[in-house]
Amino acid sequence: MLNEKNVRISFDYEPGEMIQVDFVGRKKAKQPFLINAAGTERDYEIFCAVSVKSRKIYLLAIESQAKLPVLAAFVSMLEFYRGAPVLVTIDNFKAAVSKPRRKGKDAELTPEFQEFADHYPFGIKAARVRKPKDKALVENAVGIVQNDVLAPLRNRRFFSLSEMNSAISDLLGELNARPLSGQPSESRNTLFDRVDAPGFRPLPDRPFEAGIWVLKLRAGRDYRVQVAGTPYSVPSRFANEQVRAKLTPTTVHLFHQGKIIATHSREDNSEKPVINPDHMPPAHRQASMARLSGIKSYVHDIGPCAEQFIDEHFRMSRRPDDTPIWR
Template identity: 35%
Template sequence: MPARRTSMRKIKEVLRLRYELDLDQRQIARSCSISVSTVHEYLKRAETAGVSWPIPTEWNDTQLQAALFPATATPIRPCKDTLDFEEIQRQLRSNRHVTLQLLWEEYRAANPNGYRYSRYCELFQRWRKTQSVVMRQQHTPGEKAFIDWAGATIPIHDRHSGAVRQASLFVAVLGASSYTYAEVTRDQQMESWIRAHEHAFAFWGGVPSLTVPDNTKTGVSKACRYDPDINPTYQNFAVHYGFGVVPARPYRPRDKAKVESGVQIAQRWIVAVLRHRRFYSEAEANEAVGELLARINERPFRKRDGSRASRFAELDKPALKPLPGEPFDLSDWAQARVNIDYHIAFDG
């Protein structure tokens, strides 16, 4: 059965991330949840067809597909030669500039009918998992912001009825400095999600290259390890602010260890500290959160010099991209079914 081709929307996102944000192929593969070899193939097809970014406005998806896929390529049956995984590992460790893609290209030069890049990587990663090795993540300044909702909530009281509702806590952490932003929101719906991002970017004074959200419905429409779909509104927001989205893999907390730690700190030093205080609005709660947030970011590290604030000023702040000149126009996306009378219903 032939593999299902990636949608034109995702292919357009590959082109945008490459030519507008200048991301490398591995980052694009993570953001779009496709293999590096697929990213390489689409970029190669775009180069051959003379397609760049932005795509001509008069082009529709059919024209783009015809330009990128003029004919069906004949699949090449790979040979089943045994790979020397220990030698591959040794080569990777021998020089920090040696990459798995370079080793694969050398392998294919010697074995023209050998494994494709995705299968080559899959076999090597499967072997490496048996070695029980855990790699420490290195974060480039200004590259990633890790986003999540805290599990704990803050009660908001009604002055007149005395009713209590639970407000959510949005947490965002920059990768290089661990500089943290937190905000109390009314709920976890799309508008609160987008506005909290806007406030976080304004708090930092710039925009990171990538965000790594958890698989919440406001960020990811379809949570999947291999093919998650970014919520259309969130994707439009990312295009407006000029960043890419790389969702964390389901059930892989190490992918977002920064924000997991940030959420834990926020729950201990914000939610727990405010447990005896009574708030009557989110604005009142956020005023108190802002005071505690400053203390968290100014608190010295225990095992290294400086604080989150000093590391932010030194590392992340100079590397962040500028904020856009115009605010984002929030829109809602929904699927509608055409009724028998050729009409559709929507909320106006």
């Protein structure tokens, strides 16, 4: 008779119930080379996912395990599966998990990943630390793609991630279209379309905007918030209030108690404040228009040519009320 420790449980999954995610360990002897502009080898990460009902696999090379590249990989993964599952099981990588799951307590997600999960929406569950069986299917998928997708490319040199991902996509397509062992009439693709995809929820019409959150900021009495070395304005009624900032590659969004209160073009480490004149009380706005900086702030969103025109006209006339913004 078998000891209880030697028996195992098999799970039956519902359509669209779960995707498991992990990163493929870097084994240079079995993986392609990525070359930078200087001609030297460049590091990268390989993101892997599997839909547990159909075993359909997704694979993507990304620049690193930093938050923005990983979030972009998750977005691409959902587009690949054409929908959102009920649950995504992940490893405890730092981009997603701020406090690992321990002693019966669920892991705490980073603000960026909590926002991402709420957007679609689905649940994110972190595996227990050093418990690979919590995500056994993606662990198995990692071994499969290592041998069937990455190893055939091991002697190839790529000069961009997009070039590498194009080659990976071709071999991954063949893998997902291959008949399954013991099921010659089924592939991962056909099984996904037939029994798994119906359980996925449609993706929202508004795409997710990935960004980094900066918490516990406070607006000053001048209703400006210092973010990444640059002061940004918020509506004056939020002076002295605690706010949060979300930084995307091009934009800074400012929030108060979960509601967005201001959006600015991102300008890191700028000595010049980024001010929206509409955030000022009427008396402050009128006073600012007597100064060159105030008039230039008013036309800032139009573009640098507008600011240059205002600057030249102001300096030539030396009178604010002669500047075209007043006409």
